[in-house]
Each structure stands twice: as structure tokens, then as C-alpha cells.
Amino acid sequence: MNQLYLLIPAIITGAAVPFQAGANAALGRSLGHPLWATAVSLLVSLICIIPIMLAARIDTPLLTAAAQAPRWIWVGGLVGALYVTGALIIAPMLGAANFIVAIILGQLLASAALDQWGLMGFPKQTVTLTRVIGLSIVFVGILVMQWQTIIGSSSRG
Secondary structure: OOOHHHHHHHHHHHHHHHHHHHHHHHHHHHHOOHHHHHHHHHHHHHHHHHHHHHHOOOOOOOHHHHHHOOHHHHHHHHHHHHHHHHHHHHHHHHOHHHHHHHHHHHHHHHHHHHHHHOHHHOOOOOOOHHHHHHHHHHHHHHHHHOHHHHHHHHHHO
16 A cells, blocks of 8 residues: 555544544543543543444454563553643643644654664664654754744743
């Protein structure tokens, strides 16, 4: 399958992220603490995915195989909790667009490191000059998006 066809669902998936951040932030305010919102959000995810798995008749996993896998496979759950908590605390302070562009830069930097060293099962792909230029463009984009904030704080100080 041509990877171009995968870009549209990836873009749609990415478009859902600011809605998640906004909803979780409001949930945190309603529940009185961001960690409660994280717990409820992840519980809702579990409640949503189990019926889909049952309908698809997905076999029960072999936990012995997971127990024998590298220990880093369990990092995904930790990162999910970190992301949800961070998003619901930080997104309301930065705004949706600033938060997402910062998240994207963080994802790109981490992805480049994973590729460079072939970590976590990813194939090794050297970070080239064009990749560095791309990362730099995103960084400059963050600065441009924050320009008013940067100028405003330096003119007051």
C-alpha cells in the first residue's frame, strides 16, 4: 500500500488530539484534579476498546510471551498516562495550537533519536541534514507562534 494513503488517517488521528486535550482538561477541572481526569480518561478508553475486541473476536493474549519480551514494552502505558496528564494540565495554559506544535516537536525529536540509534524495534535510519532542517523549521514555527508572547514579556522586563 502506498504510504500516501496512510497520511489521511494519520492526519485525522492527529486532528483528534486537541479535542482529547480540551476534553481531558475540562474533565480535570470537573473532577477537581488532573490525575483523576487521567484515570477516568484511560478507563473510558478501556471501556471503549473491550467491546471492539470482543466483536472482532480477538484471541486472548499470551501473557507469558509478553513477560519474556524486553522490559521497555511496558513504557507505552506509562507514556500514555504522562501524555494525558501533561495535556490536560499544559494545553489550557498554552492554547490548543501552541500545545500541539510543541508536542509535535517533542515527538519529532524523540522519533529522530529512536531512528538514529534504532531503539525500541525501529529500523536504524541516520538523522540526515534534511531531517535536521525539518526539525529546525518546526522549532522556528513554535517561535513564530509564540512571537507575541516572547515580545510582550521582553518589552515588560
